[in-house]
Amino acid sequence: MQYTRNMATGASTADVAIILVDARLGVLAQSRRHAFLASLLGIPNLLVCVNKMDLRGFDLEVFAAIRDEMTGFARRLGFASVTAIPISALRGDNVVERSARTPWWEGPTVLGFLETVPLPGTTPDAPLRFPCSTSCAPS
Numbered sequence: 001m002q003y004t005r006n007m008a009t010g011a012s013t014a015d016v017a018i019i020l021v022d023a024r025l026g027v028l029a030q031s032r033r034h035a036f037l038a039s040l041l042g043i044p045n046l047l048v049c050v051n052k053m054d055l056r057g058f059d060l061e062v063f064a065a066i067r068d069e070m071t072g073f074a075r076r077l078g079f080a081s082v083t084a085i086p087i088s089a090l091r092g093d094n095v096v097e098r099s100a101r102t103p104w105w106e107g108p109t110v111l112g113f114l115e116t117v118p119l120p121g122t123t124p125d126a127p128l129r130f131p132c133s134t135s136c137a138p139s
Helices: 002-011 029-040 060-075 110-116
Strands: 016-022 045-051 081-086
Touching: 016 029, 016 060, 029 045, 029 060, 045 060, 045 110, 060 081, 081 110
Parallel strands: 016 045, 045 081
Antiparallel strands: none
């Protein structure tokens, strides 16, 4: 219950949800559940990081199968954008810099995506807002 409450609080101001999918296991029910919750909470953009690609030999077919399955599911949930990136967090492949181990990948790095994702209606002079869950409300 605490996880769901914390996710709802954090998502109240989020523009991007990031879901990690283990390349060895593929898309699990938990991955779908997290995408569903993110869509219910109104997060417009979904980033699917297919992690541990190093353990699957940076195989394009492994990545493509996971990408297609997850983006197909997520698009039905109404996200404005769904992007998948092959990564290996262990050595930072495609996290901040492009990896030589994925010469077939022409898309962005995780950081590159986060720096360029379109943000709806952001204005620098908008009032400051802090989300607050019931656990931090005055008693």
